[in-house]
Each structure stands twice: as structure tokens, then as C-alpha cells.
Amino acid sequence: MSNQVMETMRSFTIAVVALSLIGLPFTQVGAVEVGSPAPTYSLPTTAGKVDSAGLKGKLVYVDFWASWCVPCKQSFPWMNEMQAKYGNRGLHVLAINVDGKQADADKFLGQVPAKFQIAFDPAGVTPRQFAVKAMPTSYLVDGEGRVVYVHAGFRESDQKSIEAAIVAALDTMKKR
Amino acid sequence: MKLMFRRLLLAIPATASIALLSGCAIQPPQPWEKANLARKEMTMDADPLDQAFTQHIYFSKESASGGYGVGGGGCGCN
Numbered sequence: 001m002s003n004q005v006m007e008t009m010r011s012f013t014i015a016v017v018a019l020s021l022i023g024l025p026f027t028q029v030g031a032v033e034v035g036s037p038a039p040t041y042s043l044p045t046t047a048g049k050v051d052s053a054g055l056k057g058k059l060v061y062v063d064f065w066a067s068w069c070v071p072c073k074q075s076f077p078w079m080n081e082m083q084a085k086y087g088n089r090g091l092h093v094l095a096i097n098v099d100g101k102q103a104d105a106d107k108f109l110g111q112v113p114a115k116f117q118i119a120f121d122p123a124g125v126t127p128r129q130f131a132v133k134a135m136p137t138s139y140l141v142d143g144e145g146r147v148v149y150v151h152a153g154f155r156e157s158d159q160k161s162i163e164a165a166i167v168a169a170l171d172t173m174k175k176r
Numbered sequence: 177m178k179l180m181f182r183r184l185l186l187a188i189p190a191t192a193s194i195a196l197l198s199g200c201a202i203q204p205p206q207p208w209e210k211a212n213l214a215r216k217e218m219t220m221d222a223d224p225l226d227q228a229f230t231q232h233i234y235f236s237k238e239s240a241s242g243g244y245g246v247g248g249g250g251c252g253c254n
Contacts, residue, residue: 011186068214098208135207146189 008106032130034150038141039089039129043096043119046109050094050119056143058092059169063138066098066126069107071154072136076112078159082166089170090143096121098135138162140169143176 032038042051052060063079065072076095083093093116099105100122109118121127130139133152140149149165151158207211212218221227 007183008186008190011183011190064208066208066211067213100209100211104211124206124208128206132207135210137207 002093011172032139032147032150034147036147037128038139038145038147040145041096041119041126041129043121043126044118045117045119050117052141055094055141056145058090058143059086059139059173060164061091061093061138061166062130062141063093063095064098064130064132065095065136065138066097067104069135072110073112074156075136075154076114078154080113080115082163083157084167090173091166091170093117094119096126098122098124098127140165142169143173149174 038052040052042049056091061082062108063072063075065075079093082091095116096115096119097105098121099108102120102122105120111123127137130137136153136154137150138154139147139151142148148169149162151162151165216222221230
């Protein structure tokens, strides 16, 4: 092989390595699973800000939703119910909106009442950190910031099992 | 020094061409990025009623059901 060809090949190798390094921050960090620490976040909400440190000690139901996601719409009344039912036991429902356009989220919220905290992440940083694989996906994060339950999707038949997980998590937190 | 310079000079167009070539296919949209894909205009069939009708004709004439996630033995009894 001529020197010139070798030289070009080497340049391409350098280029590929350089590009893969550029792409590194965009690849998903290890998946968030049960037992792993939940990613930290600080997001704007409908009123002020929310950050993970401020929710320490509470059982946080982190839900990722979007205005275009039909099952998300179905989950809202249920999340209202959960917040009302278990709020005084330490449950905090935090629904993170991932719409690119704020107007879409606002329109949705005008139609579907939400009696729990709504945060906005149009850039999609938190869903990437949480490694969301479906819409909606919810995570139960305990008082110490550990993920205790993950649920992808939302169907009416799922409600009971998620509620059972909430109750179980509240019970174990109480025992500690 | 001269070699380094030449290597660098070669690396720039190489980087640029790879970036351009892979520009469209770096990653598929993430689940939370499917706002446009979820729009009605993006469905294969515009009208669900029309789609149901077409499928009814299809499986009546072909004597087979399924192909769209429905199980069936193809007995022609639909």
C-alpha cells in the first residue's frame, strides 16, 4: 500500500475517533433500573422550580408525558386520584412534560386538569437521563433518591399494580 | 512537523465528509421526540373507517384473517 493511502486511512481513523468522542455526551448513560439511584434534576414548573434534592424524604412518582401521547391523557385522572389519596402519606406526583413546544403542553393542561406538580423539559434532558423507553414511563423514587419501581406505558389494567407498588413503597419508607 | 500538518489537513475533510454522510442517520427519534410522528397526518391510512372497510374486503376475498396482528386459521369463515 502506498504511503498516501496509508496516510488517508489514518486520517479517517482519527476522524472516526474524534466523531465518536463528539457523540459521547449524546449516548445514553446506564439505564435507570430498580435499585439504581435516580438521576438528579432541576426543572421549571407551572409555579417556580423543582429539584430532586428538594424532594428528598418523599416518595416521588416521576412521570414523563407529552400532549401527543394518548395514554398519558388517560393517566392524568388516575394521577390526580393517587396524589389526593396518598399525598398525606408522602407521595409526590411529578409529571415532567417533554413537549418541544410549550403551547402544546398548555393546551393539553387546559383540557385535562392536573392536581399535581407539572414540570417542563422541552430539551428532553431528563428523559434521556432516565432512559425513557416508552411514553409514558413512570418511576417511583424513594426518600433516599433510589428508584424502586419502573413502569412503561399506561393502561387501565395497569392502574392496580402501580397503585400496589406505591402503597408497598410507602410502607417500606414508613418502616425505616 | 510537516507530516503532522499534512495529517491534520487530511483529517479535516475526512471529518467533514463522515459528519455529512452520517448526518441523517445518527440516531432514530427517541420515545419522547415522537411528537410529529404521532400526528394524524403521519398514519398510513388517513381514515380509520376506510381502513376497516378495506381490511374487511381484503380478508373476505382472500379468505384469510390476520396479517395485522390478528390471529386466524384462514378458514374463510369471516
